[in-house]
Amino acid sequence: xxxxxxxxxxxxxxCEIVKRFFKANDIQFxxxxxxxxxxxQEYMIKTLESYSTPTVLINDQDVVxxxxxxxxxxxxxxxxx
Numbered sequence: 001x002x003x004x005x006x007x008x009x010x011x012x013x014x015c016e017i018v019k020r021f022f023k024a025n026d027i028q029f030x031x032x033x034x035x036x037x038x039x040x041q042e043y044m045i046k047t048l049e050s051y052s053t054p055t056v057l058i059n060d061q062d063v064v065x066x067x068x069x070x071x072x073x074x075x076x077x078x079x080x081x
Contacts, residue, residue: 004057
């Protein structure tokens with residue numbers, strides 16, 4: 001099973017779509033709200049070099065920045081239909 005971390009924030013429609021995409025494809029994920037967890041926000045910006053949500057970290061190595069279901073599907077080896 002792949003380790004998936006989803007960085008989100010309130011009022012983020014693309015974040016909600018990514019969550020629905022994961023749920024529809026039975027992808028378990030850990031959600032981190034960067035407005036509530038400022039150390040994670042700093043990690044997302046400085047380490048993952050991402051400045052927007054959603055940001056997805058897969059297996060602690062692959063980063064998908066922004067709303068990109070095709071890239072997520074490719075990294076997770078699932079169909080994007």
